[in-house]
Amino acid sequence: MFFPMVGVIVLLYKNLPFHQIFHNPFDSPLLRRICLWLCRPVIVFIPLLMCIGCQKTQQNTHFQSAVSAHYVGRETCKPCHENIYAQYIGSDHDLAMDYATDATVLGDFNNTSFNHHDVTSRFYERDGKFFVFTEGFRGKFQEFAIKYTFGVRPLQQYLIEFSDGRVQTLPLCWDTRPKEQGGQRWFHIYGNERIPPDDILYWTRISQNWNYMCAECHSTNLKKNYDAAKDRYNTTWSEIDVSCEVCHGPGSLHVEWAEAEARGEDTQGYTDMGLSIRLKDDEDEEVTWLFDKSLATYKPSTSRRRQKEVEMCARCHSRRAIINENYVHGKPLLDTHYPQALEDNLYYPDGQIRDEVYEYGSFLQSRMYQAGIVCTDCHDPHSTRRRKEGNELCYSCHQSEKYGSREHHFHKMGLSGSQCVECHMPARTYMVVDIRRDHSFRVPRPDLSKKLGVPNTCNGCHSDRSTEWASEHFGKWYGTPKPEKHYGDIFWAASRCIPGTDVDLIRLAEGNQQSPIVRATAVFLLRNYPTELSLETLRKMLRDANPLIRSEAVTSLDILPPEGRVQYLLPMLQDPVRLVRTFVARSLAPVPINLLSESALKQRETVVREYEETQMLNADYPVAHINLGNLYLDRGEYDRAVASYKKAIEIEPAFIPGYINLADVYRAQNQDEKGRNVLEQALYLAPKSAPIHHAMGLLMIRTGEHKKALHHLHKAAILAPENTRYSYVYGIALDSQKMPEQAISVLKRTLSHNPYDPDLLVSLTMIYRDRGEFGQALKYAARLARNYPENQNYQQLEKHLIILADRQGEKPDRRD
Incomplete structure (x- = not known):
């Protein structure tokens, strides 16, 4: 089936290392802990945002025989496959994209108006062409010609081509459903939400660019052909829609085979009838x-x-x-x-x-x-x-x-x-x-809904009933669900770092009862548990037959410092699957050259270049340059990092991570004034951005502007209350400025939503300890020791506080 894909983004390289740093509680004053945290790189590891159909593949000659197949078009297929051809015509694949004509345009262009948040657009025809008069660049109203139709059921979108080859997706869509189903109307793709011209999701910006976001999955043999030097596209295709060769591959050799068969010639030289891929059971x-x-x-x-x-x-x-x-x-x-x-x-x-x-x-x-x-x-x-x-x-x-x-x-x-x-x-x-x-x-x-906050089909229909009601009926009808944990229970607990969940993740990852994607997710979540048991499982998963599992194991090994990854990942540079080996190269990129042999260094650099090539495939999108900048920063190549982040900002000025990362490069070079200018520019563009306020607060801590720093750190915590790190840093900053009561209030409130967070527990322990309230400190230290029994520092901290509380005459109280 065809599904419209505009505006949909997915993650590419996940670069979110988990580092749990514990400073010895006996010789680390609180101010040192905040300084150590604030001096850490403030890199926002932005995964590459990609559309489901970001760009079309090209024919790869590396795996082909001496004579490679090429695309021939569906009309060549028709004489031998008339019945199939007839089924295909009018299908969702056939109508995935087309030129805008009287035969293909389904929307009402009879001088029709549509109002959305006081923006009135008008649709009309002139000289056999279709036009829309609507809000365009910088909010200026102008006329745009409709070049292509995009999709057909249950909605049709419209594409507008610009002089530099960019094709943008109009946010105004035609509902193609019958009128009795609510269709035959214009509507806005974001519903009732107003997307202003300065928003990254605005229709003329990169997030709504067809060449990058949608093209691969709507045409045959599409080549994006983006020229980064000229910032232009020359996108081409063999056929405008999803035709035969999208699935069956280039068909010229199959045509040759069929013609040779018809002539009665020997066709043994053709494998699988000359097909690029055989889609039947062997x-x-x-x-x-x-x-x-x-x-x-x-x-x-x-x-x-x-x-x-x-x-x-x-x-x-x-x-x-x-x-x-x-x-x-x-x-x-x-x-x-x-x-x-x-x-x-x-x-x-x-x-x-x-x-x-x-x-x-x-x-x-x-x-x-x-x-x-x-x-x-x-x-x-x-x-x-x-x-x-x-x-x-x-x-x-x-x-x-x-x-x-x-x-x-x-x-x-x-x-x-x-x-x-x-x-x-x-x-x-x-x-x-x-x-x-x-x-x-x-x-x-339905029994999982109350605990995990997930939907269930029973209450999907019976929305006026409770989940308990649904669970009760389900139990009467089908019996109690099996006692073993559903992987949803495990993933829910692991995403909250609940202690002991690593055992369940390891069981999922190493077992064969679940599908590879479930096992891969378990491997991904093991990064939240940097224990010896988890590391041993990750090492095993590097040898798994499924490349998705291997790739997740590679990225999860970022729980180790760069030099600790070498012995496990170096052999993986030769992995036969590109995804795995480029993940390995990115993970090993920060490793100092003195830790690698000459041959290993050469091999790493070869695959690092391959990683760079994967990013440059999407040089038209800012996150590719963010990823490259992060790579160069890790390698100490500051000039290249600066150039990459500036390029990201140039491509999309509304893309805030570019500013934050650029400011951090300046921090690494002791050029915080340059960083301040960058962050002030970003705050002007996005005054309600929590990451910017957080970054500005950290900068001001470094420059000694503590009062202003507290303002920005507080703003970040308020704007993004779900981000534990923002509230944690704000609490630590309050304590460093001799405001322990306020710090305790912030940290306790955050802990109530994140009861197992070790940083919060350590901070509360240390604040109370430094205030001489050893009984209170012991309560949090006891939770640390109970939650993380493998951490000897936590065990020692608890014992130390027991002694201090006893000396003070306080009865040890280790209850929550």
Whole structure:
């Protein structure tokens, strides 16, 4: 199916190291602790924000035979595949993009007006072309010509081309649904939200740029062709829409094979009929469908069927980033793309879809995927429609006598509750009208909703009822859920650093019961637990067969200092998958050259250049330059870091991380006045940005402007109360300025929302200790010792405070 992708961003290189630094409590006064924290690099490690369709792959000749295939177009395919061609015409893939004509434009351009937050736009035709008069650059109203249509169901977007080759996505969309369903109207893609011209999401800015954000997944053989020196695009394609060769690969060799067959010539020299990728079950692994009586369900005889097909679909039907444009059909997806794990900004803790993540990440969690079900078992790949409608599609494998009965679903027949998808594929609405279903095919778990804050399909329909009501009915109908922890429980606890969760993460990561994406997420979250047990598991995961798991293990090993990573990661520079080895190069980039042999140094530099190339693929987007700047800063190449951050700001002046990182380079060079100028400029652009206020507060601590520093640190804590670090630093700063009562109040309030945060517990312990309130200090030290039994410093701190409290005549009170 086609899904509009404009404005959707995903993470690329996750560069969020976890460093837990504990200073000896017996010789580290509080002021030293705040100074040590404030002198740490204030780098905002911004992951590269990428659209689902950031740019089109190119043909890779490295893996091809001496004679490479090239694109021939669907009209060449038609004579031999007329039935398939007929199914394809009018499909969502066929209509993914087109030129704006009377035949393709569905919106009302009959001199129609649309008002959104007092911005009135007008749509009209003139001389056979389509136009919109609306707010444009810097809020100035002007006329724009519609060049392309974008999508068709349930909405159609419109693209405007500028003289420098940029194609921008108009935020005003046409609802193509029938009028009785609320359609046949203009609407704004951000609903009731007003996006002003200085916002990074404004339609003329980079976040709404088609060339970067959307193009790869809407056309065939698309090449972005961005010229960084001239800041221009010359984007090209073989076919404007998603045609045959997007899935089947360049078809010239297959055409040659077919013509040779027709002439009766020998075709043994052609592998797989000259196809770039074979999307059927291999003949030597023929699949039969077996009936499982206990489940009353048919399953394929092998769970390893057509993995290439699933990964091929994932190129566009996933939340992923591109790391190399030389995609080769049939080669590992992670050699060119980076699909996201189940991160909490994208998915709910239990893996349900939250943000716009498309199907791949949720499908990988499903039992169906693990059993060997593939996309085309349910979806016709040519018409892009479901093979059957309603429950009949599910009954293709699941016996209707069992799963279609009221004894199974407990709802009246014919109502929504009797529909399989309503319980097992909950829906969320994106882009105002676009309903997407979760493809994890999960069993409803209302019992998880209260604890984890996740939705459940029972209360999705019965919104007037409580989760307890839903859990009670679910228990009566299906019994109590199995006692073992759901991975959602584990991920929820791990994201909050609850002690002891590392054991559960290790079990998930090392076991084979869960899908690779669940295991990869467990590996990702192990970074929150820098223990010997976690390190041992991460070392094991470096050898895992799945490259996504290996890549997450590489990044999680950032819990070690750079020199500590060498022995584990150096061999990984030779990993066959590009994603893994570029992660390794980035992790090893800060390692001093004296710790590497000549051959290791040469190998590292080779892959570092490969990492730089992955960033320069998207030199039109500011975060690529942020990532490069972070790389150069880690390597002490300050001039290059400054140039990279300045380039990020030049590309998108509203992109605040560029200013923060630029100021930090100046800090590293003892040029805080330059940094102050940069941050003041950023505050002018974004006066309510918590990261800027935090950075300015840190700068003023360094320059001795303590009163002003407290103002900015307080502002950051107020603007982003969910950010524990901001409140922690503000509390420490208060104490350093002889305001311990206020510091205690801030830290306690923050601790109430983050009860296991060791920095908060250490700080409260030390403040009370320095005030001579040893009994109070002991309460927090006891929590540290109990929560982190492996940390000998915490154990010693507790014992020391017991002695001090006893000397003072206080009865030790270690209760919370």
